[in-house]
Amino acid sequence: MSQAEIIPQPPVRRPALDPRFDTVFETRHLDLGGGATVAVDAEPAGHAALEKKLAKVRKKRNKLERVPLSKRLTAERADRHELYQLSVQSPEEDIAFLRKVYKGYRKKKARHFREDFSGTHLLARTWIQSGDGCTAEAYDFDPDPVAWGLHNNARSLGADAERLHLVLGDVRERSRKAPDVRCAQNFSYWCFHERAEMVGYFRSVYQDLADDGVFVCDLHGGGETQEEMEEEREIDAGFTYVWDQYRYHPIPGAAKNYIHFRFEDGSELYRAFEYGWRLWGLPEIRDCLLDAGFKKVDAYWEGTADDGETGNGIFSKAKRGEADLSWIAYLAAVK
């Protein structure tokens, strides 16, 4: 990995509202091999942690990749980030949806994308693959998923990786370039429990978007989301994904959830991921977005499949929705 090139962050474009998130990062261009070089912004300690993690990921993956996935599906051998991506992410569908929403408002193609809470930056990678010359930024403060993503996602972009910019930092840091589309997926922004914190995050998004930018976040609800229960789902690759709604406390609206992975040999990757969320309601989130300055917030509700019961994965603008026990929706906020 090259550490040679250190470029100071470009001058401040707009002052941050919150001085806690006004970090002066160092930009390093990481050579991932295979012609892929990615710009990463972090503080010096962050770069050091990321480089250490990346060396570990490389070593582990080089070993793992000699064994086909089907033979790696045991608690001892499995790679939790790989299983996560296979279980809960649909990057092509998500990017097609985000592009459609933006085009619906602005009648043109979105060029610059920002993925918040980006983990392994799978969406940012897919955005770059989905459009000639399109660029993306991805923000996450944990070097563990970011290092995994560098080796397993960004590297596969080859020379196109130069259109990706990663920031090892808080989602409230301002963008390198004002995004046309910015998103927070898989309910990650529910890590903000207090209203003032949520509005503060949305205000930083509002301030940071391009003048005709659009922010999209997903959310879920329905009575079942407040139950303490486990739900299993078989994944085609040959393992079981378990969503564990472990605790819910109605007064603060706080939930503790886990993801476990179970394998055919009887082993289990127990609590592979952990979430401490406030379960927000759709009107609450819409009001927070409006309070943050957005002019208009639209809800996109999922259509029903032919079985009459499950969702069909197609989300359209809606005013009322239905009283499903468990639903997923999107909000699009425009400036």
Ligand SMILES: C[S@@+](CC[C@H](N)C(=O)[O-])C[C@H]1O[C@@H](n2cnc3c(N)ncnc32)[C@H](O)[C@@H]1O
């Ligand atoms: C559930 S993962 C999301 C992974 C993936 N992007 C997705 O949509 O499924 C949530 C990620 O948010 C990151 N995160 C949580 N709070 C954050 C914050 N304030 N700033 C930056 N990243 C944050 C965590 O490190 C974690 O990688």
